[in-house]
Amino acid sequence: MTKLIASFALTSALALAQTWSGTVVDVMCKNNDLASHTRECALSCSRSGYGIVLADGKFIKFDERGNGKALAALKASSKEKDLKAKVTGTLKDDVIQVDAIQVE
Numbered sequence: 001m002t003k004l005i006a007s008f009a010l011t012s013a014l015a016l017a018q019t020w021s022g023t024v025v026d027v028m029c030k031n032n033d034l035a036s037h038t039r040e041c042a043l044s045c046s047r048s049g050y051g052i053v054l055a056d057g058k059f060i061k062f063d064e065r066g067n068g069k070a071l072a073a074l075k076a077s078s079k080e081k082d083l084k085a086k087v088t089g090t091l092k093d094d095v096i097q098v099d100a101i102q103v104e
Helices: 002-016 039-044 064-076
Strands: 018-026 050-053 059-062 084-092 095-103
Touching (some): 039 064, 064 095
Antiparallel strands (some): 084 095
């Protein structure tokens, strides 16, 4: 019975996960020209936190865990500009509870 409940809880959590595609940007620069926003700037402004700007221009902030994942993904990326990414997680109170970030 316990395995069944744990399995159901895991399945329910996975069912709620969503994926967003857009541009990862630090909070301080979210209103700047994203096409020319650099990885170096995003790394130097990491204290402000991160989020993603969607195709329609909407900005959604990441939770603290997501900020750490975004920082690690940006450090690992060789891209200098146009920081497109795919983010998987759950939206709660207009903040993405980030599970994974992949800079594309």
